[in-house]
Amino acid sequence: MDINHDKLLWMYKTMRSIRAFEDQLHTDFAAGKIPGFVHLYAGEEAVATGVCANLTDRDYITSTHRGHGHCIAKGVDIKEMMAEIHGKATGACKGKGGSMHIADVNKGMLGANGIVGGGPPLACGAGLTAKLKGTDQVTVCFFGDGASNQGTTMEGLNLAGVWKLPVIFxxxxxxxxxxxxxxxxxxxxxxxxxxxxxxxxSVAIDGLDVLAIHEAVREAVSRARRGDGPTFIEAQTYRYYGHFEGDTVKYRDKDEEEQYRSRDCLLRFRGVVLEHGLLTQAELDAIDADVKKTIAEAVAFADSSPLPDTKEILTDVYVSFPEKEMWPFQAAPA
Amino acid sequence: MSERIISYREAINEALRLEMARDETVILMGEDVTGAPHSDEPDHLDAWGGVFGVTKGLVQEFGRERVRDTPITESGFMGAGVGAAATGLRPVVELMFIGFMGVCLDQVVNQAAKMRYMFGGKAKIPLTVRTTIGAGFRAAAQHSDSIYSIFVHFPGLKVVAPATPADAKGLFAAAIRDDDPVIFCENKILLDTKGPVPEGEYVIPLGKADIKREGKDVTIVAISNMVNVALKAAEQMARNGDGISAEVVDLRSLSPLDEETVLASIKKTGRLVVVDEDNPRCSVATDIATLAATQAIEYLNGPVRLVTAPHTPVPFSPALEDFYVPTPARVVNAVRETMI
Structure with missing residues (x-):
């Protein structure tokens, strides 16, 4: 297998981190600790991980409303993510975006996006920047089967094709x-x-097999980096929880859920790496312990962080704008 | 600074050329901004230079990479402008008519306008959207709107609508240099109008209104071509011996809005008329009336009057379209009504 030891460790740690992060949110949402909505990525970890294993911090991704996995795989700080989801001032977006808008442009994460199909045109723009600046950066545009029916997705595919942009859909x-x-x-x-x-x-691949995804995307990334234009990858995967937390999931059968859980991407990865002697049980267990600690620390960080000051409501709308026009026709409340 | 007489169209072209020369991250994209991008035939180069010829000559100077024709795919290229702005370019996106915002509104209002806030200030979107407004071309309902007001409504966007060639040049340069998304509204009916424009670098800060005519009896606040309508009304009133001296305030920038200049003028004259070619509900015109009601009511000596388009789409028939657009006569009548 043409993949180094460190990357295998990174893949397992990333998938385990995403799973633990989402399972934690599932529990905390049920306990009433999380405001608003969360859309959990559990079950789909192999996709974000296999894709982002090919990227550097300088590459970009656009994401979806189900974006936690993309964020973690792209290197967004887990503590800041957790604080953001709790609406805290220390969050990745100062508590102004929440679960559906976590972003870290410095890590190349151009935002989870609450609009289904919002991302493909944006990804083309990031691809255009790389093309015009002559860099070898690539942009990955994540979207779902639902967004595959949106006009913006068709427009993004067309534009990326016409302009030969370094974008991977x-x-x-x-x-x-x-x-x-x-x-x-x-x-x-x-x-x-x-x-x-x-x-x-364009290929359709098993989205539960992180190694297969890594391989397909590696080829797509080199195509994009050498200026040969976009690639499309359909990763067939499954989400374990409902559309959002609180969804009673009355639209699919338990048998189907069990069948997918039996093919779980983490179990499968463990099986493969142990069978081929690529990683040891001790290495995997150490990662499990490490991740458990990281998530516990993230929850503690979120819990102990302050809420945003109400003064923050008026900041970050513009780079520059007259302050008194931020709440016009009335005296701003104290 | 020396000036010469050039057209509104030439003024915008000049500002774009200067900004592209000054900053290599400035790019232009839109439908037919050069024309015939499929062809290497020298005769086909720059076939249109934009549907109104505003961007003519730029491709020869800056090349097809930076002066980029797009497919007819408004959501696609508007969103590409947003994504490019978020990652280090300073794109100017041409949207042929403001009515086409209906096609790509999500990319403007849910992506460009909200991104900085949603990300806690960790992104900036230095995007300029050039688009056209204005009735009078018998182009009917989808190619004649002046619906800038809806963009004023959205936090995160700035909106500019110049009335003169000099303002067009200076405000366009400012829009490109601005680090927030700006909707720059060019009035089709003004493209061939001429006026003195400073040569070389010329930047007018956003958010500053301009008093185009000083007066003492009534304040007429106007936008884009309605500034010319207001000025004609003011001249008529001065000539006719009505004894009315009207002050005409050109807003120029609709968001941010120069409240000080508007309020100072109202406080000076004690009367207010707003002239706006946009539809009247929830509009810049009603905003100005609200400003007067909330912050200058004690200075008003008569009712505020609005002169706007009706609450209808722009009609096609010349008889109807000419009735749609505010006229100097309507402005004069409105001014008289403030004198009651």
Whole structure:
């Protein structure tokens, strides 16, 4: 296998971190500790991990409403993510974005996005910057089976093809757009085939196999870095929890859930690396312990962090704007 | 600074050329901003230079990479402008008509406008959207809007609408240099109007209104081509011996809004008329009336009057379209009503 030891460790740690982060949120949401909505990525860890294993901090990604996994895989600080989701001042976005808008531009993470299909045009823009500045940066655009029906996705595919942009489109087909299966919503039943119509290489792969994803994306990234344009990858995966926490998930069968859980990406990865002697049980266990500690620290950090000062409501809207016009026609409340 | 007489179109072109020469991260993209991008035929180069010829000549100077024709894909290229702005370019995106915002609104209001706030200030979006406004071309409802007001509504956006060639040059340069997304509204009916414009670098700060005519009896606040309508009304009133001296305030920048200049003028004259070609509900015109009601009511000696387009789309028939757009006569009547 053409993949080094450190990267295998990184992959396992990343997938384990995402799983632990999401499981923690699942518990804390049920306990009423989390304001608003969270859309959990548990089950899909192999996709974000296999993709981002090919990227550096200088590369960009655009993400979705189900963005925690993308953030962790792209290196966004886990403590700041947890604080953000708790609405705290120490959050990655100072508590102004929440779960659906976590971003860290310095890490190349251009934001989770609450608009289904919001990302593909933005990814083209990041690709255009790299192209015009003559860098070898690539941009990965994550989106779901639901977004594969949005016009913006078609426009992004076309623009990336026309301009030969260094963009990799990764469709995370997790089987459900909210409650709706692609069997109902995707005409033609073949998302990967759509991209071929835009003249770019396109494959559908097993989205539960982090090594297969890593391999497919590695090829796509080198294509993009050498200026040969975009690639499309449909990763067939599954989400363990509902569309959002609190969803009673009345639209799929328990058998189906069990069947996917039996093919879990973490179990599978452990099986492969142990069987081939690539990582040891001790290494994997050490990572599990380390991740457990990291998540506990992240929760403690979020719990102990202050809420944002109400004065912060008016900041960060603009780079520059007259302060008194931020709350016009009235005296701003004290 | 020396000046010469050039058109509004030439003034915008000049500002763009100077900014592109000054800063290599400034790029232009939009539909047919050069024309015939598929062709290497020298005769086809710069076939249009934009649908109104505003960007003519730029591709020869800056090349096809930086002067970039797009497919007809407004969400695609608007979003690409936002993404490019977030990652280090300073894009100017041409949207042929402001009515086409209906096609790409998400990228403007949910992405460009909210990104900085959602990210806790960790992004800046130095994007300028050039678009056209204005009725009078018999172009009917989807190509004639002046719907800048809806963009004033959105936190995170700035909105500019110049009335003269000099203002167009200075405000466009400022819009490009600004680190926030700016909607720059060019009035189609003004493109061929001419006026003195300073040569070389010329930047007018955003958020500053300009008193285009001083007066003492009534304040007429106007936007874009309505400044010319207001000035004609003011001249008529001066000539006709009505004994009315009107002050015309050109807002120029709709967001941010120069409240001081507007309020100072109202306090001086004691009367207010607002002239706006946009539809009247929840508009810049109603904002100015609200400003007067909340911050200068004790200075008003009569009712505030609005002169705007009706609450209808822009009609096609010349008979109807000419009735749609505010006229100097309507402004004069409105001024008289403030004198009651």
């Amino acid at each position: 990764v469709c995370e087909n997790n089987g459900y757009a909210e409650t709706t299966s692609p069997q109902y919503s995707v005409s033609g039943q073949d998302i990967a085939a759509r991209a071929r119509g835009f003249g770019m290489p």
